[in-house]
Amino acid sequence: MGAMYQMVPVTFLVSIWSIRLGFVQFVITAAGILSLAASFFIRLDWLPVSGGLTLLGLLIFLLQMVMSMKSQKEKNILFLFVLTALLCLFLTIMLGLLLSISLGFGRTVFDHLAILKSHILLGLAGWFTLLIMGFSYKLVPMFSLAHGFSMKLSRWVFGIYITGLALSTVSFFSLTTNLFTTGLILLFAGFTLFTVHIGQLLKKRMKKRLDKGFLFSLSSIAGGWLIHLSAAAASFFPGQEGLFGRLVYLYIFVWITFTISGYLFKIVPVLWWTYKYSGQAGQKGTPLLKDLIRERSAVIIFTLFAVSACGIVAAFILAHTVLFSLSQALFFAATALFCTEVIRVLTR
């Protein structure tokens, strides 16, 4: 959400609709999420209040983003990616509400499993993936200084991917295996085109030596592609709920988390430099952005991330609980290092 407040103005050349409302939204959402977690641990009967606060925060966020994007003059494909991602977030929230009602009434009101599957699919592939794809079309050329590339393929990526999302969602309710397989094949095809397109953009880059964090984000696209391929292949064999559970886990871990953390490694110093040093730009001795980023730390952190991901995949294949726990511990250590590095930037 915080990244959206930065990325929407950068990508669409618009101002945030209401900065004050942004702070209000932050307080409400943070209070909502913290109290929601506390409700699960301490008192379940707090759930209506904590859940209501979280919902309110999310709805204010959606309103803020839609109103900010509305003022964009030329609606382009990036606009479509981000707007559809926001729509998916809205649907995910609504499905989440239905899930809670369904649980409250003992799973008899709606098809609980179909709603749960749609909730997961639209939240992960709809909200996160469409958002990462849309913003990647801005960030990849910006960070690699790519110019003179075609954006034609992005329309195909969008069209095929959202068709895949729609068909897969319908298949959960209609319980049609063929439709589910077709949906997942389309998702894989859309993601493949996205991977090819990013490759094309990178071929047009001027900056030959890319930052390590950014390289890690790009590598995560390959991970995302493999997960989409595995999901499409698994859809040919019904009754693989356990496998899909693992693929969803890897989807969050390898594709979403790794891509975002790689981008963050670059974006946080950019924001901090702008805040701290923009008033000293043009003066001798002013540090450059690269002075804030420790590339060696990036190599260590992202290598640890990659090793932990490989360990988790191996643990899934071998059904090895100890290897899984060790890999998770390694991931935790790498995350702690990542946070330390981000905090270090904020002290420069």
Next chain:
Amino acid sequence: MEMKNKVMNALKEVYDPELGINVIDLGLIYEIEVDEKNHVDVKMTLTTPGCPLHDSIVYGVKHCINSLAAVKTVEVQVVWEPAWTPEKMSRLASEQLKF
């Protein structure tokens, strides 16, 4: 002409903080006009519209020219037409980006 050269030389100290290349070698400066009262008008661009470092670079250009003793006032205008292309970079800048 002498003043214009001074401005050009001074701007070689203003770096794009992301790329570490000065705005002259990057080809971001399109036009520099200096009138008889030493009022300086600069037309410049940036590599990407919406770049978060937009304000910093423009501020750096203004500050750098203002710090020249003879300069009275400075106006900096950011334009997007013609759009920046890599061909606008100096050979030195292109070489620097390869490493």
